[in-house]
Each structure stands twice: as C-alpha cells, then as structure tokens.
Amino acid sequence: xxxxLGITQSTPNDWKLTELGWIFSLAIFFLGASxxxxxxxxxxxxxxxxxxxxxxxxxxxxxxxxxxxxxxxLWLIYIGYxxxxxxxLGIGYISPVSTLIKWFPxxxxxATGMAIMGFGGGAFIAAPLSVWLMxxxxxxxxxxxxxxxxVLGCVYFFFMIVGAIIVRVPPPGWAPEGYVAPAAxxxxxxxxxxxxxxxxxxxxxxxxxWVLCLNVTAGIGVLGQASAMSQEMFPGHITPVAxxxxxxxxxxxxxxGRFCWATVSDYIGRRNTYFVFMxxxxxxxxxxxxxxxIGSVALFVGCFLIIISMYGGxxxxxxxxxxxxxxxxxxxAIHGLLLTAWSMAGIFGPVIVNxxxxxxxxxxxxxxxxxxxxxxxxAGLLVIGFICNFLVKAxxxxxxxxxxxxxxxxxxxxxxxx
Amino acid sequence: MANSxxxxxxxxxxxxxxxxxxxxPLVWGVLQTLANAMKLFH
Numbered sequence: 001x002x003x004x005l006g007i008t009q010s011t012p013n014d015w016k017l018t019e020l021g022w023i024f025s026l027a028i029f030f031l032g033a034s035x036x037x038x039x040x041x042x043x044x045x046x047x048x049x050x051x052x053x054x055x056x057x058x059x060x061x062x063x064x065x066x067x068x069x070x071x072x073x074l075w076l077i078y079i080g081y082x083x084x085x086x087x088x089l090g091i092g093y094i095s096p097v098s099t100l101i102k103w104f105p106x107x108x109x110x111a112t113g114m115a116i117m118g119f120g121g122g123a124f125i126a127a128p129l130s131v132w133l134m135x136x137x138x139x140x141x142x143x144x145x146x147x148x149x150x151v152l153g154c155v156y157f158f159f160m161i162v163g164a165i166i167v168r169v170p171p172p173g174w175a176p177e178g179y180v181a182p183a184a185x186x187x188x189x190x191x192x193x194x195x196x197x198x199x200x201x202x203x204x205x206x207x208x209x210w211v212l213c214l215n216v217t218a219g220i221g222v223l224g225q226a227s228a229m230s231q232e233m234f235p236g237h238i239t240p241v242a243x244x245x246x247x248x249x250x251x252x253x254x255x256x257g258r259f260c261w262a263t264v265s266d267y268i269g270r271r272n273t274y275f276v277f278m279x280x281x282x283x284x285x286x287x288x289x290x291x292x293x294i295g296s297v298a299l300f301v302g303c304f305l306i307i308i309s310m311y312g313g314x315x316x317x318x319x320x321x322x323x324x325x326x327x328x329x330x331x332x333a334i335h336g337l338l339l340t341a342w343s344m345a346g347i348f349g350p351v352i353v354n355x356x357x358x359x360x361x362x363x364x365x366x367x368x369x370x371x372x373x374x375x376x377x378x379a380g381l382l383v384i385g386f387i388c389n390f391l392v393k394a395x396x397x398x399x400x401x402x403x404x405x406x407x408x409x410x411x412x413x414x415x416x417x418x
Numbered sequence: 419m420a421n422s423x424x425x426x427x428x429x430x431x432x433x434x435x436x437x438x439x440x441x442x443p444l445v446w447g448v449l450q451t452l453a454n455a456m457k458l459f460h
Contacts, residue, residue, distance in 0.1 A: 128450040238458075244457060246458050
C-alpha cells in the first residue's frame with residue numbers, strides 16, 4: 001500500500017508491520033467477542049438500536065484512529081479501530097441477519113446471503129476509496145492517513161445511519177403474498193424456537209460451530225496467502241501484478257459465493273450445502289498440488305476461485321442453518337455466539353499455512369512445493385467438518401420454548417420498549 | 419384507483435432510491451476490482 005502511494009523508504013519512528021498486524025487481529029477478535037456478548041441485546045433491542053450503536057462505534061473508532069495516526073500514538077489505534085471498531089463490526093454484522101430472515105420466510109438462505117454479502121461487498125468500496133483518498137490528501141511530508149480515516153468515518157456514519165433509519169422489522173407472522181408455510185415440520189427445519197442460552201447446551205450448536213470453524217480455517221488460511229502462494233507455486237508465470245489481480249478475483253468470488261451458495265441452500269437444504277462444501281473442497285484442495293506439479297495456472301486459479309466461493313458461502317449459509325435448527329426468534333443472538341468460531345479460525349488458518357510453509361522451506365522443500373502438505377491438511381480438516389455435519393440431527397424437543405415461557409415475555413417487553 | 423397508482427409510483431421511487439443507495443457504490447467497487455483482476459490475464 002505504501003509503495004503504491006510512492007513511499008519507498010521507512011523512517012526510524014515508523015511502526016513495525018508486526019505491531020500494525022495487531023490492529024486487524026484485535027478487530028477480528030472483538031468482532032467475535034462482541035457478537036457473542038451483545039447478540040441477545042441486538043435480538044431483543046431490535047436492529048435499529050443495534051445499527052445506530054454500530055454506526056456510532058464504527059465512526060468513533062475511525063475518528064479515534066485518526067487522532068492516533070496524527071499524534072503517532074499506536075495504542076489509540078488499537079483502541080479505536082481494534083476494540084471500538086471491532087465491537088461495531090460484531091454488532092453491525094449480526095443486526096441485519098435476523099431482520100432479513102423474518103422478511104423472507106420463504107427464502108431464508110437468500111436473505112442471509114444478501115446480508116452477509118453486504119459485509120463482504122464493503123471491501124470493494126473501501127479498498128479503492130481509501131487509496132483514492134490517501135492520494136488526494138498526501139503531500140511531500142505525510143501520506144494523508146489521518147484525513148482519510150476522518151472522511152471514511154463520516155461516509156460510513158452517513159450510510160449506516162440511513163440504514164438504521166429505514167430498517168423495519170415485519171409484524172409477527174408476516175409472510176409474502178401467496179406464501180403458505182409448510183403445515184408439517186420438515187426433519188431438519190423446526191417450527192419451534194430455542195432460547196439462546198439453551199441453544200449452546202445442544203450438540204447441534206457445537207457441531208455447527210465446528211463445521212463453520214473448519215470451513216473458515218481452510219479458506220482464511222489460503223485467502224491471506226493467495227498472492228504469495230500463487231507467485232511461489234508458479235515462479236515466472238504469475239507476476240506480483242497478476243497476483244494482485246488474482247486476489248481481486250478471489251474477493252469477487254468470495255462475495256458472489258455468499259449470495260449464490262446461500263440461495264442454493266434454499267433448494268437443496270443447509271446440511272446438503274455444507275456436504276457440498278466439504279466434499280468439493282476436499283477434491284479441490286487435493287487438486288491444487290497437482291495443478292502446481294503440471295504447471296497449470298488455469299487449474300490452480302479455478303480451484304481457488306471455487307474454494308473461496310465456498311468460504312464465503314459458509315459464512316452466509318450458517319445463519320439460515322441456525323434458523324432451521326433453533327427457530328427464528330433468537331437466531332441473531334445464536335449467530336453471534338457462533339461467530340466465536342470465526343475468531344478461532346482467524347488464528348488457526350493463517351498459523352497452519354505460515355508455520356507449515358516455513359517448516360517445509362527450512363527442511364529443504366522447494367518453494368513451489370512448500371504448500372502441498374498444507375493443502376492436504378486443509379483437505380483433512382474438511383473431512384472432520386464432513387463428519388461433524390453428518391452428525392447434525394434435529395434439536396431435541398425438550399429444548400423448545402413453551403408458549404408460557406417467561407423468557408419470551410421478557411423479550412416482548414424489551415421489544416416494546418425499543 | 420388514483421390512490422393506488424400514487425402508492426405504486428411512490429413505492430417504485432423508494433425502491434429505485436434504496437437499490438441505488440446500495441447498488442451504485444457497490445457497482446463502482448466491483449468495477450474497480452474487476453479492472454484490477456484483469457491484470458491476471460495480461
């Protein structure tokens with residue numbers, strides 16, 4: 001990024017790359033933590049209050065980060081972007097999911113696909129906009145990061161506030177014209193609700209937690225290393241510029257996969273969709289080393305584009321999976337708790353890829369083959385994910401909320417107050 | 419009848435505004451990314 005802006009030399013006061021890496025790690029950690037902690041509040045308080053909070057925290061985090069950059073105090077950025085911004089990410093991520101599920105009872109997968117696709121789509125706007133803004137604000141003495149943070153904070157705040165103002169929750173029992181809900185419960189689609197803290201007591205929650213964690217671990221590891229991996233596996237064929245194009249293409253498939261796979265899950269079922277992720281992912285991960293050995297860039301690129309579409313699809317299908325298992329009422333809060341799997345995968349994935357690559361290279365494996373073992377390990381993780389998904393059965397009746405459950409009354413009172 | 423037509427056109431305007439609000443920045447971002455991605459094929 002800095003080279004892109006024309007900076008070629010560092011100064012003694014520059015922050016180290018490892019120190020800066022903590023900003024993103026903290027943001028992802030607090031995304032998972034805040035969605036788990038505030039999930040029930042988001043569900044009971046309603047999406048408007050949650051989106052307003054997310055907008056204030058997100059913009060506030062950017063402004064604090066701008067001060068941190070301006071005064072050259074790194075811990076202000078840790079707090080601003082990492083902690084406050086991370087909490088905003090968690091609250092903002094889960095707040096539209098249950099709302100959209102309620103608007104589309106006939107197509108819950110498509111609904112969650114749209115919500116989660118929006119989160120991925122933001123990167124398409126933020127990345128080029130940030131570069132453009134820094135180009136506008138840069139001068140001979142500074143790169144304009146603080147000003148960029150301020151402008152981005154204002155733009156985000158405006159868009160998020162508009163979203164918070166126009167968001168609506170449908171009345172209970174709402175259905176689109178002509179839609180008639182199936183009279184009988186399907187085997188893996190419940191018509192009952194499970195209370196958020198009862199859901200974590202079920203084996204289904206933890207099985208789906210592992211399914212998501214393993215699917216994301218496999219995807220996130222290669223996503224972060226895609227550029228370096230493609231250049232090292234095809235030296236001379238994939239240049240740094242082409243590798244950047246490859247990463248861009250991957251992000252498009254990541255976003256498209258979120259909508260397409262989640263929509264497909266409405267037709268073939270959530271469990272079957274994850275079976276496709278695990279089986280197809282296994283085949284593709286095993287094919288990547290072969291693509292490297294025969295020098296087929298097209299096969300390599302094709303494999304990774306499908307893999308990354310399923311990585312995105314895993315994120316977007318999971319809320320609908322939870323809705324099928326635990327009902328609509330607490331799906332946002334349960335989804336929030338499940339996102340701790342993302343935090344965990346965010347640590348596991350890159351560590352596996354980076355550690356194995358370094359281990360192979362120090363043991364004399366050529367760079368072009370250094371990722372082969374990693375691919376087979378990722379394929380192995382998907383086998384475990386397949387087993388976890390296979391073990392998912394309908395939630396036992398004892399966990400279903402009863403009509404006179406006092407916790408349901410509490411929620412209604414809280415919702416009315418909001 | 420007139421009321422229904424008015425409601426329909428107001429709904430259409432709201433829909434265009436809502437989709438434009440989300441779609442225009444997104445399409446701009448996707449086009450930027452696509453332009454970048456084309457470098458893979460050069």
